[in-house]
Amino acid sequence: MHPLGLYISVPFCRSKCTYCNFASGVFPASYMERYIGRLSEDLQSAAAFTPANTLDSIYLGGGTPSLLPPQLFTTLFRTIRDQFEVLQAAEITVECAPGQLPDDTLQAMLECGVNRISFGVQSFIDQEARATGRLHTRAVALADLRRVQQAGIARVNADLIAGLPYQTEQSWLESLQVLCETQVDHASIYMLEVDDDSRLGKEVLNGGARYFAPTVPSEDAVAEMYLSAIETLASAGWQQYEISNFARNRAESRHNKKYWQREPYLGLGVDAHSLLRNPDGAAVRFATTDDLEGYLQSPAWYDRRTLTQQEELEEAWFLGLRLNSGVSLRKLEAEFGTAAIAAFRSVINELLEDGLLLESNGSIQLTPHGRLLSNNVFERFLLSGVSA
Amino acid sequence: MDSKLIRNFAIIAHIDHGKSTLSDRLLELTGALTAREMQAQVLDAMDLERERGITIKAHAVRMMYPAKDGQTYQLNLIDTPGHVDFSYEVSRSLASCEGALLVVDASQGVEAQTLANAYLAINHGLEIIPVINKIDLPSADIPRTREMVEQTVGLDGNDAIPVSAKTGQGVPDILEAIVHRLPPPKGDPGAPLQALIFDSWFDAYRGVIVLARVVNGTLRKGAKIRLMSNGRVFNVESMGVLTPKPVEINELSAGEVGFFVATIKNVSDTKIGDTVTEDDRPADAPLPGFEDIKPMVFAGLYTVDSHEHTLLRDALEKLRLNDSSFFFEPESSAALGFGFRCGFLGLLHMEIIQERLEREFNLDLITTAPSVRYKVTMTDGTLLEVDNPSRWPDPSEIEQVEEPIITATILTNEEYVGGILKLVEEKRGRQKNFEYVSPTRVMLTYELPLNEIVLDFYDRLKSVSRGYASLDYHLSGTWISPMVKMDILVSGEPVDALSIIVHRDHAYERGRALVSKMRELIPRQQFEVAIQAAIGAKIVARETVSALRKNVLAKCYGGDISRKRKLLEKQKEGKKRMKRIGKVDIPQEAFLAVLKVGEESSR
Numbered sequence: 003m004h005p006l007g008l009y010i011s012v013p014f015c016r017s018k019c020t021y022c023n024f025a026s027g028v029f030p031a032s033y034m035e036r037y038i039g040r041l042s043e044d045l046q047s048a049a050a051f052t053p054a055n056t057l058d059s060i061y062l063g064g065g066t067p068s069l070l071p072p073q074l075f076t077t078l079f080r081t082i083r084d085q086f087e088v089l090q091a092a093e094i095t096v097e098c099a100p101g102q103l104p105d106d107t108l109q110a111m112l113e114c115g116v117n118r119i120s121f122g123v124q125s126f127i128d129q130e131a132r133a134t135g136r137l138h139t140r141a142v143a144l145a146d147l148r149r150v151q152q153a154g155i156a157r158v159n160a161d162l163i164a165g166l167p168y169q170t171e172q173s174w175l176e177s178l179q180v181l182c183e184t185q186v187d188h189a190s191i192y193m194l195e196v197d198d199d200s201r202l203g204k205e206v207l208n209g210g211a212r213y214f215a216p217t218v219p220s221e222d223a224v225a226e227m228y229l230s231a232i233e234t235l236a237s238a239g240w241q242q243y244e245i246s247n248f249a250r251n252r253a254e255s256r257h258n259k260k261y262w263q264r265e266p267y268l269g270l271g272v273d274a275h276s277l278l279r280n281p282d283g284a285a286v287r288f289a290t291t292d293d294l295e296g297y298l299q300s301p302a303w304y305d306r307r308t309l310t311q312q313e314e315l316e317e318a319w320f321l322g323l324r325l326n327s328g329v330s331l332r333k334l335e336a337e338f339g340t341a342a343i344a345a346f347r348s349v350i351n352e353l354l355e356d357g358l359l360l361e362s363n364g365s366i367q368l369t370p371h372g373r374l375l376s377n378n379v380f381e382r383f384l385l386s387g388v389s390a
Numbered sequence: 391m392d393s394k395l396i397r398n399f400a401i402i403a404h405i406d407h408g409k410s411t412l413s414d415r416l417l418e419l420t421g422a423l424t425a426r427e428m429q430a431q432v433l434d435a436m437d438l439e440r441e442r443g444i445t446i447k448a449h450a451v452r453m454m455y456p457a458k459d460g461q462t463y464q465l466n467l468i469d470t471p472g473h474v475d476f477s478y479e480v481s482r483s484l485a486s487c488e489g490a491l492l493v494v495d496a497s498q499g500v501e502a503q504t505l506a507n508a509y510l511a512i513n514h515g516l517e518i519i520p521v522i523n524k525i526d527l528p529s530a531d532i533p534r535t536r537e538m539v540e541q542t543v544g545l546d547g548n549d550a551i552p553v554s555a556k557t558g559q560g561v562p563d564i565l566e567a568i569v570h571r572l573p574p575p576k577g578d579p580g581a582p583l584q585a586l587i588f589d590s591w592f593d594a595y596r597g598v599i600v601l602a603r604v605v606n607g608t609l610r611k612g613a614k615i616r617l618m619s620n621g622r623v624f625n626v627e628s629m630g631v632l633t634p635k636p637v638e639i640n641e642l643s644a645g646e647v648g649f650f651v652a653t654i655k656n657v658s659d660t661k662i663g664d665t666v667t668e669d670d671r672p673a674d675a676p677l678p679g680f681e682d683i684k685p686m687v688f689a690g691l692y693t694v695d696s697h698e699h700t701l702l703r704d705a706l707e708k709l710r711l712n713d714s715s716f717f718f719e720p721e722s723s724a725a726l727g728f729g730f731r732c733g734f735l736g737l738l739h740m741e742i743i744q745e746r747l748e749r750e751f752n753l754d755l756i757t758t759a760p761s762v763r764y765k766v767t768m769t770d771g772t773l774l775e776v777d778n779p780s781r782w783p784d785p786s787e788i789e790q791v792e793e794p795i796i797t798a799t800i801l802t803n804e805e806y807v808g809g810i811l812k813l814v815e816e817k818r819g820r821q822k823n824f825e826y827v828s829p830t831r832v833m834l835t836y837e838l839p840l841n842e843i844v845l846d847f848y849d850r851l852k853s854v855s856r857g858y859a860s861l862d863y864h865l866s867g868t869w870i871s872p873m874v875k876m877d878i879l880v881s882g883e884p885v886d887a888l889s890i891i892v893h894r895d896h897a898y899e900r901g902r903a904l905v906s907k908m909r910e911l912i913p914r915q916q917f918e919v920a921i922q923a924a925i926g927a928k929i930v931a932r933e934t935v936s937a938l939r940k941n942v943l944a945k946c947y948g949g950d951i952s953r954k955r956k957l958l959e960k961q962k963e964g965k966k967r968m969k970r971i972g973k974v975d976i977p978q979e980a981f982l983a984v985l986k987v988g989e990e991s992s993r
Contacts, residue, residue, distance in 0.1 A: 009949060192944040225939035246944040261949045275949045287952060305952060317951065320958065356916060377941040378916060381962045 005058035005089060007260045007267035008082065010041065011274045012067035013294055016102060019124075019135040020213040021163065023199035025273035025292035026065040036298055037271070038074045042081040044270045044301060049085035052268055052278060057086045059093040059257040059267075064122075068098035072110035079114035088115070093256045095120055095159075098150075099136075100143035108153055118255075119150050120159040120190075125166055125173075126180040133167040133214045134202065140180065147184050157253055158186040164227035165194030167202070167214035174227045175234065182238040187253035190246050191231045193224050225374050232370055245324045245373050262321045264314070272297045285309040285317075312385055315342055319383035323359075323376070328367030349382045391464055393645035394574045398466045398603065400483055400516075402508055403493035404501040404860065408523040412493060412555040412564075413451075413467060417634070419561060420453035420465065449589045450601050450647045452631040457569045465568060466647040468588065468603075470507070475736030477864065478683045481510055482588045482663045485679055486603035486647065489517040489572030491564065492543065496522050496530035496552070499831070500542045502801040502860030508543050518543070519567050520550035526557050542801075542827040575605075575645030582673040583607030583615070583666065585642075590660040592711040596628075598654035601647070602666055605677060608643040614669040615652060618676040622659055623669050624652035658714035683715055685733025686794070686865065687740055687844050688777035690721060690758035690887060691747070692729035694969055694978065698753060699728045705751035706730060709743060716743055723780065725885045725971050726756060731778055734760075737844055754967055758887045759984040760844045764873060765792040779889035782875040785926065792868040794840040797822065800851070802859035804830050809854035817842035818893060839869065841891065846985050876901055876930070878908070879922040880974050890984055894925075901931040903987040911980040914938035919974050 013026040014034060049055060060082065070078075082088065095118040096111055103119075111119075125131045126140045138146075147158055162177055181189055196203045196218075205215040219227070232242060240248045247258055260267050264285065269276045273292035279285055288306040291297050309317070315338050322329040335343050350366060353359040358372035358379050372379055403409035453465045470483040484490065490511045494500055500508075511518060520539045522532055536547030551567060553560030589601040602609070609615070613626045629650040630638040642648045654660055662683075665676035693702050706718050716739065721731040734740040740760060747753050763777040767789040776782055798819075802810055804826075814821075814836050823835035838847075843863065851859050876897055878888035892900050901923030908921050912935050919935040943954055968975040979986070 193940070193942065195943070195945065222939045228940070245942065261951070267949055269949055273950075275951065277949065277951070289950070289952070307952075317955075320954070321951065358916070374940045374942055375916060375938065377943060377958060377961060378938070381958050381965070384958055384962055 004054060004265055005056040006052060006054050006086070007059040007061065007257050007265065008057050008086070009061045009063060009257070009267055009269040009274055010067075010078070011063050011065065011269070011271035012037075012070060012097075013065040013272045014069050015064065015066045016069065016099070016137060017135055018201075020202035021134050021166070021194055021200050023195060023197065023203065024065070025294070027294075029294060033294070033298070034070060034074060037294075038070070038078050040298055040301070041078060041270055045081050045085045047301070048268055048270065052266075053281065054266065055086050056089055057082075057092055058089045059260065060088065060095070061257040062096040064097045064099075066099045066102055066122075067096050068103040068107055070107070072106045075107065075110045075114055093118055093157075095255070095257060097122065098146070100138035100146045102137070103146060103150070108150060108155075112154055117155060118157040118159070119155050120161065120188075121147060121186075123160045123181075124163045125169070126162075126177040127169070127173045130166045130168050130173065130177075133217075144180070144184065147186055151185055157188065159188035159190060159255070160184070160186050161190045161192065162231075163192045163194055164231065165196075165219055165224040167217040169219050169227070171223065171226060171230065175230065178231055178234045182235070182240075187250045188255060189235065189240070189248045191228065191235075191248065192246055193228055194218065196221075228374060229370060241326075243326050245368075245376060259325070262324050264317060264321060280308065285314055311338070314338075316384050319346070320380035323366065323368055323379065323383075326367060328362075328365040330365045332364055346383065353379055353382065391643070391646065393577065393579075393643075395461060396464045396466070396575055396645045397489065397568050397572045398468060398487045398575060398645070398647060399489045399491060399568055399572055400468045400470050400487045400511070401491045401493060402470065402504055402511060403523075404495070404498070404504045407493050407495040407498065407501075407504070408555045409493060412491070412521070412523065412553075412561070413469075415555050415558055415561045416465075416467065416565065417451065417453060419558075419565060420455045450632060450649075451634045452647070453633075455565055455569065458566060459569070463569050464646075465565075468647060475734075475739045477506070477510075477862075478681060478735075479589070479662055480507055481514070481679065482586065484511050484514050484516060485663075485677075486586055486588045487511075487516060488575055489519065489568070491568075492518050492520045492539075492545075493523050494520065494535055494539060494550075496524045496532055496535050497527055499535060499538045500801070502799050502833075502862045504860075505542055505801060505833075506799060506862035512544075517572050518545055519564070519571055520545055520547070521564060522550050522552045523555055525552045526554040526559065538828055538831070542831065542833075577604070577606045577644030579606075579608050579643040579645075581606040581644070582671045583609055583613075583668045584673045584677055585609055585666040586677050587617075587660055587662055587664045587666060589662065590657055592657045593651075596651050598657050598660055599649050599651055600654070600660050600666075601649050602642075603647045604642045604644050606644050606673070607668070608641055609650065609666070610641045611639075615666050616669040616672060617659060617661075618665040618667055618673075619661055619680060619682075620659065620664075624654055626650050626652045657711055661714065683735065685715070685717055685735060686762065686840060687734045687736055687760045688763065689732055689734070689740060689760045690723065690726070690729050690778070691718070691732050691744070692723065692726040692756045692758075692887070692969075694754040694756055694967055696727040701751065702730065702747070702753055702755075705747050705753060706732070708751075709746060713743070715739070721778065723758075723887045725887045726758075726969065729756075733777070737848070754978070756887070756969055756978050756981050758981055759890050761891060762794050762840045762844060764794075764891065765868065767791075779875050779891050780886045782889075782891065785874065790870050791873045793871050793873060794865060795837050795867050795869050796840050796843060796863040797866040798834075798836050798838050798843070798861060798863040800834040800836070800859055800861050801827070802832055802834070802855050804832055806855040806858055807832050807834070810834065810851065810859060813847075813850055813854050814838060817847060818896075837866065838863075839871065839893075840865070841873075841893075846987055849985075874925050876904075877924045878904070879920070879924060879929075880976065881917075881919055881972055882922075883972055884924070885971055885976075887981060897925055898930050900984075900987070901925075904984055905931045905933045907983040907987045908980050909933040909935055911983055911986075912974070912976060915974060917973065 015026050094116045096116050097120045123143045128139045196206045198204050202213045205212050235248050240250050242248050243254050266278050272294050275289045286308050288303045401409050449469045451467045455465050456462045468483050470480045492508050522535045532552050536550050540547035551563050584606040585602040585604045587602050593599050616623050630636050631648040663680040667673045716734050718730040718732040722728050761777050766774040766776050768787050769789045819836040819838040825833045827833045872894040873891050874894045876892050877884045905921045905923050918937045921933045922929050923931040968977045
């Protein structure tokens with residue numbers, strides 16, 4: 003049985019960034035203890051219904067998990083280890099905001115076995131970071147990256163976002179350059195999502211002037227930034243392994259890859275998502291509420307759904323293609339049968355012709371152009387129009 | 391009933407000037423319905439429609455009114471459609487009456503549509519009672535409205551009755567005026583039957599229901615009747631009047647209005663304006679004014695999903711059961727596949743049919759640019775009628791083209807005249823008359839090509855006059871004009887469904903406006919898309935939709951795959967509503983871009 007990944011969301015932030023479209027926010031400190039209490043209950047009940055009880059990755063995402071007081075870290079990890087067997091080689095990641103990681107918290111993390119930290123840097127240009135409500139400067143971020151590695155956290159990730167207010171091609175290259183000069187071994191390169199779910203996105207859509215929306219680079223400029231990130235990082239010795247993820251020295255995130263390889267993971271906390279498999283092998287997805295008050299008041303699972311064979315096949319395509327290694331036709335045939343895969347041949351050929359896909363060594367991969375238009379590609383792998 | 395105690399009348403009003411409120415008030419006052427019943431009645435009708443799929447239209451309501459003179463009168467209110475597309479139907483409704491209420495808004499004054507219908511009524515010899523409505527509004531100006539009635543319609547403004555249909559103030563005076571100022575119907579109940587059909591509709595349970603006004607003779611239950619335009623014979627199974635509840639009766643005599651059912655299966659047999667007579671004792675001649683109405687505006691209708699083609703045919707057949715004034719025949723397009731060429735009375739009529747197809751039959755439709763019917767004389771002397779640009783002959787074989795012309799009456803306030811004149815000049819109009827009907831109101835009469843009206847005239851007129859211009863028109867002949875076919879090429883390939891017929895001298899300008907509008911309407915795609923307008927081999931305009939650079943979801947918060955799936959599904963659904971031509975997805979509205987060229991750019 004495949005070991006599980008465990009995702010725990012910690013929705014607390016010191017301030018809400020303008021681009022943020024997550025279920026996180028600023029809440030009273032008293033909520034943290036209640037929250038960890040609720041998580042402990044969930045860990046116990048989840049341990050009873052998950053088929054595998056070994057974990058090979060734990061990921062605390064946010065929000066800003068580094069805001070949890072040291073003793074709550076200790077409590078949380080004690081419960082995790084009480085309920086699950088955490089493998090010796092498990093990847094244990096905590097997301098932190100630069101400048102918001104006190105020494106005693108870092109110490110507690112190390113004692114809990116945390117071996118990977120992900121920093122939400124977003125930009126090494128102070129004006130850009132400030133404009134979106136980030137509370138740190140380049141100096142603070144660089145100091146933190148060094149500090150955690152010196153303290154013994156070997157693996158460190160930095161997030162960068164292309165498409166922030168005030169960003170230019172030049173300032174973007176500067177951020178990338180600074181990134182390359184650090185010792186971090188992993189980087190996530192995101193593009194600003196302009197949609198109704200964030201304050202900044204909404205403002206851009208409505209043509210408003212708040213949150214420095216008028217200085218947000220155009221979609222086309224962001225596309226260029228993405229391509230230049232791929233180029234810059236490649237020439238600095240990084241390997242891209244997923245649409246948004248890059249690693250040095252093979253330091254790919256095990257947890258991250260679980261999502262794309264459809265390996266089982268359990269998500270706990272507010273707005274967390276799970277994929278488990280039934281005894282018969284069928285994938286089951288479910289989620290928790292995205293409302294913190296609701297979460298604290300009543301434990302409940304939402305959107306529980308056993309995937310059909312067809313949905314699993316669709317996911318195998320639109321998740322698997324996100325990885326640079328692509329989708330292995332042989333593996334797919336083994337899982338779904340030759341006929342099911344043959345049905346996609348004409349779509350694949352068309353996309354190969356359009357230069358969005360390439361085929362190499364029996365696997366289908368996105369081209370760099372295809373990555374930028376990946377939603378256009380993925381859509382073609384949906385067999386049905388709508389699922390219930 | 392003694393015909394001296396019958397009054398048949400219509401209500402002429404501009405849209406929003408209060409026709410339906412006034413009708414409701416009259417029904418309430420005559421006790422046809424109490425206020426509470428009126429609500430209940432509406433609900434009943436809707437339930438019935440829902441449960442049994444019956445369409446109930448109260449197009450002629452009988453009210454019994456005990457007048458102050460002690461006599462009880464039978465008042466028949468005959469409804470009239472309120473749009474220029476249906477002016478023939480209006481004329482037949484008016485022909486069924488001896489009088490009309492002319493409702494004018496006390497703040498807005500007389501509008502072109504009202505004026506046109508008022509003239510129509512006067513020409514039919516109807517007695518007109520002007521009613522000034524909405525006097526309860528602070529902006530009401532009764533003396534000025536009286537003046538306007540006098541100046542524009544030529545009626546004595548002092549005869550106008552000030553009312554508020556909303557509060558009921560003054561409405562009883564209208565009932566007295568109907569009795570005393572409108573003449574009773576003439577006609578001989580003993581003469582051979584002549585009844586005028588002014589409306590008909592299809593009921594799934596009873597067949598065609600016909601509304602008619604008996605002019606001479608008597609229509610009896612059980613009678614064998616003959617429709618004079620086509621000679622078809624039917625038996626009257628049942629008949630009645632709407633009060634507005636249907637009430638069965640056994641006969642309708644000269645002067646009366648009611649409905650009958652006569653095993654008629656096809657609504658196209660009961661043409662509006664036709665005369666019903668008795669088969670055994672037919673009238674010498676039909677009543678005057680019958681016209682076989684012809685469609686004026688033509689467009690292709692296609693389903694976005696080509697598999698739904700037969701559903702569209704079934705839907706069109708069902709709609710035709712109730713509306714014989716539109717026609718359709720199969721056509722096919724290289725770009726859109728199988729569809730139907732449809733003819734409509736006008737643009738509004740086209741929109742109504744389109745909306746009903748989409749709403750009631752749940753079809754996703756593509757409508758091609760509306761066209762008019764041209765008379766094309768070929769060099770070999772043959773004459774063609776062409777209403778479909780894809781059937782346009784080779785220019786080298788065309789001797790001359792005649793295009794249909796309308797005479798338009800536009801009523802507006804002085805301050806908008808400048809903008810309107812510019813518009814009608816641009817639309818190739820020729821001035822026939824320019825008249826101040828009051829110190830501030832101007833009536834313009836223009837001859838205009840119908841082609842220009844169906845393209846984007848209404849919306850442009852509305853915008854240059856800020857809504858303060860009203861329009862009425864009728865067909866009035868043809869002009870010989872140098873019309874040419876303009877093709878639209880998408881990524882280098884001509885798309886037949888996008889071709890339009892334009893005046894040669896305006897082709898360049900229209901081509902530019904059209905491709906620029908299409909550039910706005912066609913979303914960015916994987917590849918750059920060129921949109922070109924061409925006359926023959928000559929490209930007259932070009933725009934480019936630049937390639938889509940980025941459509942990617944980078945972040946995956948906590949393994950939320952469902953969100954990604956939903957987004958992809960939504961995107962796929964959106965594409966389904968577009969038509970893929972070659973490798974280009976074209977949204978439905980781009981096929982009607984030509985109707986939107988006057989609208990403000992959104993990009």
